[in-house]
Amino acid sequence: MFSSQAEVFDKERRYIMQTYKRPQIVLKSGKGAILKDFTGKEYIDCVAGIAVNVVGYSHPVVLKAVKEQADKLMHVSNLYYTEPQVELAEKLSEITGMYKAFFCNSGAESIEAALKLATKITGKTGFVAAEGSFHGRTLGSLSVTFGHKFRATFKSLLLNKVKFVRYSDADAVRTAIDADTAAVILEPIQGETGVIVPSDGYIREVRSICSERGVLLILDEIQTGFGRTGRWFAKEHEGVEPDIMTLAKALGAGFPIGAMLAKSGLEFGASEHAATFGGNPLACATALASIKVIETEKLVERSRELGAYFMDKVRDVGLASNPVVKEIRGRGLMIAIELTKNCAEIVNSAQERGVLINCTSDNVIRLVPPLVISKEEIDEVVSVLCAIVK
Ligand SMILES: *Cc1c(COP(=O)(O)O)cnc(C)c1O
Numbered sequence: 001m002f003s004s005q006a007e008v009f010d011k012e013r014r015y016i017m018q019t020y021k022r023p024q025i026v027l028k029s030g031k032g033a034i035l036k037d038f039t040g041k042e043y044i045d046c047v048a049g050i051a052v053n054v055v056g057y058s059h060p061v062v063l064k065a066v067k068e069q070a071d072k073l074m075h076v077s078n079l080y081y082t083e084p085q086v087e088l089a090e091k092l093s094e095i096t097g098m099y100k101a102f103f104c105n106s107g108a109e110s111i112e113a114a115l116k117l118a119t120k121i122t123g124k125t126g127f128v129a130a131e132g133s134f135h136g137r138t139l140g141s142l143s144v145t146f147g148h149k150f151r152a153t154f155k156s157l158l159l160n161k162v163k164f165v166r167y168s169d170a171d172a173v174r175t176a177i178d179a180d181t182a183a184v185i186l187e188p189i190q191g192e193t194g195v196i197v198p199s200d201g202y203i204r205e206v207r208s209i210c211s212e213r214g215v216l217l218i219l220d221e222i223q224t225g226f227g228r229t230g231r232w233f234a235k236e237h238e239g240v241e242p243d244i245m246t247l248a249k250a251l252g253a254g255f256p257i258g259a260m261l262a263k264s265g266l267e268f269g270a271s272e273h274a275a276t277f278g279g280n281p282l283a284c285a286t287a288l289a290s291i292k293v294i295e296t297e298k299l300v301e302r303s304r305e306l307g308a309y310f311m312d313k314v315r316d317v318g319l320a321s322n323p324v325v326k327e328i329r330g331r332g333l334m335i336a337i338e339l340t341k342n343c344a345e346i347v348n349s350a351q352e353r354g355v356l357i358n359c360t361s362d363n364v365i366r367l368v369p370p371l372v373i374s375k376e377e378i379d380e381v382v383s384v385l386c387a388i389v390k
Pocket of ligand 1: 106107108109111134135136137187191192220221222223248249
């Protein structure tokens with residue numbers, strides 16, 4: 001199709017709106033935690049499609065499910081019943097403890113559904129969100145997303161009853177809730193802002209404040225779900241049950257799918273919400289296969305163990321005490337290395353040395369590899385980072 005990478009870059013610039021700043025590589029294939037580019041060069045992938053590819057690339061169980069379902073039925077719309085959708089909803093209820101699901105195609109869409117459901121249930125339109133939050137880029141989800149760089153151009157179109165409060169400060173939530181508040185929306189660990197882990201007990205305290213004040217709690221587990229933090233869902237670290245929970249990213253192991261889950265008694269009625277592609281048979285069969293792999297390969301435990309292994313390793317090699325490194329933090333295989341300077345250069349050098357990493361908030365390296373990454377691959381990542389930082 002293309003004779004060189006340069007041709008891909010040129011045509012991308014000509015035919016695609018320039019919303020993304022991409023490194024100069026064209027990715028062609030992957031296996032496990034390894035990606036291969038146009039030239040055949042291999043990379044250990046610590047991005048995983050932004051915390052999406054939990055079971056790694058080309059997992060045989062997932063591929064088999066995709067092929068079998070594609071052979072049978074890819075899409076028929078929600079005008080009809082299909083088996084994979086019902087099976088996935090039952091499975092999600094089992095692993096999350098939530099009651100019912102609404103299926104959509106992305107994270108932002110699941111946030112839209114959550115905001116809309118909270119508005120319907122409470123009859124109110126105010127929301128309390130956290131400074132540093134990221135919930136998506138559609139107008140509703142952007143309304144509860146904090147960053148100026150995301151919002152500035154569209155400010156006049158956003159929901160206007162959103163109050164942003166300091167993250168990890170339960171008293172701030174208590175003060176912000178008023179008679180207009182439908183829900184408090186939080187990430188259990190803030191992802192895009194740089195893997196910000198709140199203080200112990202924060203989510204639990206917000207949960208009790210919401211219950212006392214008759215306000216819904218929406219937990220956005222789009223990035224933290226499916227074993228990423230060493231638990232199936234990050235809410236388990238605090239033993240908290242939200243009223244509404246949003247999922248996407250790792251749900252489909254690379255196939256686009258999102259879900260909004262709610263507890264018993266909270267639901268839309270007929271025609272109150274819909275999505276043409278939401279929960280289509282191919283997406284649901286893929287998600288089911290991925291969940292099966294997480295279970296059979298014990299990837300949740302693996303995330304916990306490898307997260308600890310990674311932390312030990314960076315300590316052993318002295319990365320944590322390097323003057324360029326401000327802090328290393330995280331849970332499971334959701335890890336951040338905060339630097340005292342911009343990380344663009346380090347991202348480039350790592351890529352040259354065969355490691356893909358991603359930078360959030362300008363100075364935070366976010367490591368969210370596939371949960372199937374091996375210890376040897378982690379060793380290699382740490383030694384590459386170490387060599388660069390030195
Ligand atoms: C990625 C992300 C979203 C948005 O998901 P999209 O699929 O990109 O719309 C929302 N919330 C969190 C926590 C995310 O990490």
